[in-house]
Amino acid sequence: MADVKKLVFSIIRFLQDQRTSNTLEEEQAESLEVAIQCLESSYGIDTSDEQTVAKYQVQKNLLDLFNAQLSIETDAEFSELSLHEASPEEKEQAEVLKNQGNDFMKAEQFSDAIECYSQALKLDNKNSVYYCNRAAAYSKICKHKQAIEDCQKALMIDPLYSKAYGRMGIAYTALDDHESAYECYRKALELDPGNQSYQNNLEIAEQKLQESAANSGFNMGLGGGMPGIGNLLNNPGMMQMAQQMMTNPDMQNMMANMMQGMGQGGGSGGDFSSIMQMGQQLAQQMQSQNPELVNQLREQMGRPPNPPGNDQDPNNDQQPPPPADGQA
Structure with a gap:
């Protein structure tokens, strides 16, 4: 007990x-x-x-325990992946590929950018920046789940990588998962307190949670107030x-x-x-x-009785587009 x-x-x-x-x-x-x-x-x-x-x-509190478990959970590909130490030549070549990917991002050629980052990771799969940049490219073509997975991989390599939390928050926002987005922005801001973009996104996620709570009927079916x-x-x-x-x-x-x-x-x-x-x-x-x-x-409480079968449907408001996100 x-x-x-x-x-x-x-x-x-x-x-x-x-x-x-x-x-x-x-x-x-x-x-x-x-x-x-x-x-x-x-x-x-x-x-x-x-x-x-x-x-x-x-x-640890309940939410930290939950988040710690989620950070362990990865897909089979990454959990079985053997991170290797790249040679100086491989690191140099991977950096060239990363820079090419950044150029493709600026030109809005996002599929080509993904290919460059993927090639860079084949050479140096211990570099969290490559995963994080590929996550940004995935978000641009609306592959938000892949973006989240890449951010999680980046954080397994570097748990203090604030930009990975920020980009994961953007992906969760696009999926209308504002609870997860809020936690990502909160963690990003904790690691980088002066980042105004994280602060703005945190406030947007907070507002969306308030709207969701107001529409969810979370007051246990007892009516408002x-x-x-x-x-x-x-x-x-x-x-x-x-x-x-x-x-x-x-x-x-x-x-x-x-x-x-x-x-x-x-x-x-x-x-x-x-x-x-x-x-x-x-x-x-x-x-x-x-x-x-x-x-x-x-x-x-001055509320009318619940009619049979009275279920409330939450409204799905469209999230404002996230701010531009530069490459590392």
Whole structure:
């Protein structure tokens, strides 16, 4: 049970970090507060207690553990690739090819640029710049998944390569994965604090996350606005249902499966989509187990009851084009 409590403690800390971030609107932040207090009550965890923190806190937070696992995950080609030390002649020839690729990029001949960078990598596959430049070329021809893979390879060689995080953020943005893009820009800015381009892109990703949160109905189907959090937590039916759900073996298996999926590299971003998905499943289970209670809570907040089959569809807004990205 101690390991389960460590997991729950990490989830609570993650939710607390998200609640205090600028990526959620007030209603969503209040919904997270409800989830946090339900988890604390169900598992008897007080994150403000020093003894509890000393007992259950792990060295890395949940998001860092998730991102660390993703950084290990690569495709079969790269995981089996034997990085070799190029000879001085090979390095010189590879640099010539890289410069030719840069010239092709300036001329907007992106396929030729990819070919040059690929040839350079055959000669010197320990050079993170070649992977990062090829990623930029892939993005130009809308091969964003290949761009992400090349950025990941560059970061395996040089974990402090801020430009690789920045270009990976551009690729995730193009794929409308703004959670992953936000984390990439955040890391890029952490490594290069004075880079205005990373700051601008981080703000765009943050804005997109706020818009997505507003459209997602993340407030557990209870409608917009949750001014009566205290009333919810004092509602015996609400707390009883939360206790039953979180101590239910099926619910614990759901959480374990989520963590197992994260450990196996499930998902495409270093984002919290798995946890958000679990939250949606919790909401659906609440609605199916006790729809009368859910409607009662909605009425307490002045919201109309949920009509049957009322699902919200998020809007897919088009992301503004990313700024120009120079070559190394």
